[in-house]
Amino acid sequence: MSGQVRDRQIHRLDRVVIRFAGDSGDGMQLTGEQFTSETAAFGNDLSTLPDFPAEIRAPAGTPAGVSGFQLHFSDHDILTPGDAPNMLVAMNPAALKSNLKDLPAGADLVVNTDAFTSANLKKAGYSSDPLTDGTLDGYRVHRVPLSSMTIDAVNALESSTGTVNKKEAERAKNMFALGLMSWLYQRPTDGVVAFLEKKFAKRPEIAAANIAALRAGYNYGETTEAFAVVYEVAPARMKPGRYRRVSGNLALSYGLIAAAELTGLPLFLGSYPITPASDILHELSRHKRFGIRTFQAEDEIAGVGAALGASFGGSLGVTTTSGPGLALKTETIGLAVTLELPLLVVDIQRGGPSTGLPTKTEQADLSMAVHGRNGEAPLPVIAPRSPADCFDAAIEAARLATKYRTPVILLSDGYLANGSEPWLLPDRADLPDLRVTFTTGPNHTGDNGPEFWPYLRDNETLARPWAVPGTPGLEHRIGGLEKADGSGGISYDPANHDRMVRLRQAKIDGIARDIPALDVDDPSGQARVLVLGWGSTYGPIAAACRRVRANGLQVAHAHLRHLFPFPENTGDVVRAYDRILVPEMNLGQLRAMIRAEFLVDAIGYNQVRGLPFKAAELAGVLEDVIKQ
Amino acid sequence: MTVTTNQTGITNRLLDLIPAASQPQTRKDYTSDQEVRWCPGCGDYAILATVQGFLPELGIARENIAFISGIGCSSRFPYYLKTYGMHSIHGRAPAIATGLAVSRPDLSVWVVTGDGDALSIGGNHLLHALRRNVNIKILMFNNRIYGLTKGQYSPTSEVGKITKSTPYGSLDRPYNPISLVLGAEASFVARSIDSERAHLTSVLRAAATHPGSAFVEIFQNCNIFNDGAFDTLKDRSSKDDATLRLVHGEPLVFGVERDKGIRRAPGGELEVCAATDDGVLVHDAHAAEPGLAFELSRLTGDSAGVTPIGVFRDIDLPTYDEQLNGQISDARARQGEGDLIQLLGSGDTWTVS
Ligand code: SF4
Numbered sequence: 001m002s003g004q005v006r007d008r009q010i011h012r013l014d015r016v017v018i019r020f021a022g023d024s025g026d027g028m029q030l031t032g033e034q035f036t037s038e039t040a041a042f043g044n045d046l047s048t049l050p051d052f053p054a055e056i057r058a059p060a061g062t063p064a065g066v067s068g069f070q071l072h073f074s075d076h077d078i079l080t081p082g083d084a085p086n087m088l089v090a091m092n093p094a095a096l097k098s099n100l101k102d103l104p105a106g107a108d109l110v111v112n113t114d115a116f117t118s119a120n121l122k123k124a125g126y127s128s129d130p131l132t133d134g135t136l137d138g139y140r141v142h143r144v145p146l147s148s149m150t151i152d153a154v155n156a157l158e159s160s161t162g163t164v165n166k167k168e169a170e171r172a173k174n175m176f177a178l179g180l181m182s183w184l185y186q187r188p189t190d191g192v193v194a195f196l197e198k199k200f201a202k203r204p205e206i207a208a209a210n211i212a213a214l215r216a217g218y219n220y221g222e223t224t225e226a227f228a229v230v231y232e233v234a235p236a237r238m239k240p241g242r243y244r245r246v247s248g249n250l251a252l253s254y255g256l257i258a259a260a261e262l263t264g265l266p267l268f269l270g271s272y273p274i275t276p277a278s279d280i281l282h283e284l285s286r287h288k289r290f291g292i293r294t295f296q297a298e299d300e301i302a303g304v305g306a307a308l309g310a311s312f313g314g315s316l317g318v319t320t321t322s323g324p325g326l327a328l329k330t331e332t333i334g335l336a337v338t339l340e341l342p343l344l345v346v347d348i349q350r351g352g353p354s355t356g357l358p359t360k361t362e363q364a365d366l367s368m369a370v371h372g373r374n375g376e377a378p379l380p381v382i383a384p385r386s387p388a389d390c391f392d393a394a395i396e397a398a399r400l401a402t403k404y405r406t407p408v409i410l411l412s413d414g415y416l417a418n419g420s421e422p423w424l425l426p427d428r429a430d431l432p433d434l435r436v437t438f439t440t441g442p443n444h445t446g447d448n449g450p451e452f453w454p455y456l457r458d459n460e461t462l463a464r465p466w467a468v469p470g471t472p473g474l475e476h477r478i479g480g481l482e483k484a485d486g487s488g489g490i491s492y493d494p495a496n497h498d499r500m501v502r503l504r505q506a507k508i509d510g511i512a513r514d515i516p517a518l519d520v521d522d523p524s525g526q527a528r529v530l531v532l533g534w535g536s537t538y539g540p541i542a543a544a545c546r547r548v549r550a551n552g553l554q555v556a557h558a559h560l561r562h563l564f565p566f567p568e569n570t571g572d573v574v575r576a577y578d579r580i581l582v583p584e585m586n587l588g589q590l591r592a593m594i595r596a597e598f599l600v601d602a603i604g605y606n607q608v609r610g611l612p613f614k615a616a617e618l619a620g621v622l623e624d625v626i627k628q
Numbered sequence: 629m630t631v632t633t634n635q636t637g638i639t640n641r642l643l644d645l646i647p648a649a650s651q652p653q654t655r656k657d658y659t660s661d662q663e664v665r666w667c668p669g670c671g672d673y674a675i676l677a678t679v680q681g682f683l684p685e686l687g688i689a690r691e692n693i694a695f696i697s698g699i700g701c702s703s704r705f706p707y708y709l710k711t712y713g714m715h716s717i718h719g720r721a722p723a724i725a726t727g728l729a730v731s732r733p734d735l736s737v738w739v740v741t742g743d744g745d746a747l748s749i750g751g752n753h754l755l756h757a758l759r760r761n762v763n764i765k766i767l768m769f770n771n772r773i774y775g776l777t778k779g780q781y782s783p784t785s786e787v788g789k790i791t792k793s794t795p796y797g798s799l800d801r802p803y804n805p806i807s808l809v810l811g812a813e814a815s816f817v818a819r820s821i822d823s824e825r826a827h828l829t830s831v832l833r834a835a836a837t838h839p840g841s842a843f844v845e846i847f848q849n850c851n852i853f854n855d856g857a858f859d860t861l862k863d864r865s866s867k868d869d870a871t872l873r874l875v876h877g878e879p880l881v882f883g884v885e886r887d888k889g890i891r892r893a894p895g896g897e898l899e900v901c902a903a904t905d906d907g908v909l910v911h912d913a914h915a916a917e918p919g920l921a922f923e924l925s926r927l928t929g930d931s932a933g934v935t936p937i938g939v940f941r942d943i944d945l946p947t948y949d950e951q952l953n954g955q956i957s958d959a960r961a962r963q964g965e966g967d968l969i970q971l972l973g974s975g976d977t978w979t980v981s
Contacts, residue, residue, distance in 0.1 A: 313735065
């Protein structure tokens, strides 16, 4: 597949958004992933957004079972998986029905005509055939009998490796679609062939069928007149270095492994399966050679309990979960606050309340993370801003947890977890030294000579010493009851409790001095409106700001990684602007904190649709605020 | 794995991972400076004294022992022992102890809990810790009442119990803790009584010797809210007739005159018979199947006029800790230590120059 483009016009584009949509069983995620790999190999910048149904196998052919994968790729740096597709590949009527509303007029649409049977139309809820009833007027529709051409291609194989049955042949249609798209956007396919050969190493006949379908799709584009143009998106100019593509959950897993190495502590993960956090448990379970202990607990409470027990023993204790699980872990996190032991709590937020929208994204656990414990129980809360940033955020969470002997909540979300982007691989020398030293000797002289006081704090950080079991002479007991300042013995003294509550607060507040200042992106320095965001809205907000500036308006953007405590200069930043807009995928949780903390009249822009913001929409909102 | 014997002869393949004490210890070495705050006369005092007296016998370094408790009167226990300890939250001690034990095979990890802590709020964790056979020793003080919250009925209180929360009598049937944990296929299950120092010590020794999780129910008198719950098992005059002391390999015989035995009735269930009758069963704590142990657990004062104490079950199964740590050492032996930078660069990468 040389990529020759015979008799075709080449359209050069600076960016493309393509969406593959089909039934859960159609392999859309795999197709999207492979197209993305081709695109990464080609050198474009990219950002992806998978969209899966909550049901594992909803009835085939129904809208509830539609699975999608969107990829945005470009010749320049991009920040989001794109607002609306330029190209939709719809494998069946249900996929068309649930995705057509996102497709702007004039966009390209490839439909698998073989799937538009009357039975499938009915399952999708179409009363007439959208291919013929005018529904698709205004789109550039490419009608491709994907299934039958795939079967023909597979049947034509003279295979020495054995043959596949018709059903297996038909299942390769996603590779036909991938082949066709690879031709249309001039992507290399060698990597896909290698991938298929490896994936189906034990069933070479299936590998051969898929490769045949891939080639047939590519050749179909090249040899038929169905497509009058091909598109070309030149490689992006990216910072030199070695890259890989990474999803948020993978980057977070790697960040945890790195944090263990950097702190010198063994990693212990106590976790319970929950969407969309389970992939971190899966990933860490694979890397036993790093000495990682993963423990699939009987419930969320045991997951965090075991992690805290491991921390008591000198491990880097981590628990991973999503909103409902964070609610269950609350009491143990409170215990960790008062025990003053390091603990990483990773919450991959999803739509709530309750079970909510397990496979969709939301940012509505911020208030719970910051405030959701009994008593005064402050702890640091931090959030990554992009899939690759999950790596650095995990390391930062471990830094704070170990240095300040505190649980830290890391708020990722479903969009970051499953979305992916290119990641410039770090050098070992770029990573911080977080080595932890345990206390090994007495720290106080009492009436009977040298003693160990587990709550005698470091003057600067206010952190208490961490002496682990196995250390002779430092045997001590800690617990959930209030402790006497210094000695750590049980104390019911009112003044002591008041002091301890304030000390725990002061310790966490003091972290503000140990984190980077809030950075403001205000290229002209003339902006009067500040957009303040946190977490995964970074991409859409930054993209919206670019659009606004391209339209000749000024806007500043600041994005919080540390949600509690805020960086020291946050008050100065927010007070420096006439208006502050806080876009969030919740009903205004950061906004409430900013208003309460700094007495500024921040305004919100809030959506809880289970989907990331669209940059164009956000840009419109920004322009309205600027022009007010 | 080589098995060595420490100074007192207590040993197992997991105990041997724990550093030995550098010099002989006494009870005093295990007594913390905290003032003990249980009600005068509480059975917890006797248990504490027995444990403090027993630990030196283990011959392991004191700093390598950790006691983890939940919430309740019994859960104050760690404060009074001069080992590492954590007084955690209600019901969760087995989960916390699991993380500690699994990540630190060089520690001897004990859980102290009560009937409410272990069976009510923490029931799930108890069963799963035992099912996994994590190397933790769980001492459950059963006083059949909530003490710390001042006298509500507990999951082991008898039906019809009049308490502040059940003025018309409690309705729910109690758990039989031994039956329950045998259902979870616990590898070590035993019962003793707070005031039976020698017996309790022997049970603790057996629990410590057992590789894997051990569950020990200790009948404990709460003289404030449920006084006398175990009197028949403790009174000099009645105890030999009321308790059946289980000893592996010995016939199931009891009574002041050792004139009573346990045999299988024609219907298949266990029954009390004369010690001289045919068919008196011999205790087998090492049986692979927990069937006999379960049947023995069904014998109670109410059902049979006799309550077994001692080790119901003690079988050697692979422990979760050994297997998890084994997977790590296997992976390292096969693939070598992990290399972070290599890992980050695994998968498809490309270079931009
Ligand atoms: S209330 Fe009962 S169990 Fe609790 S300390 Fe007092 S006597 Fe012991």
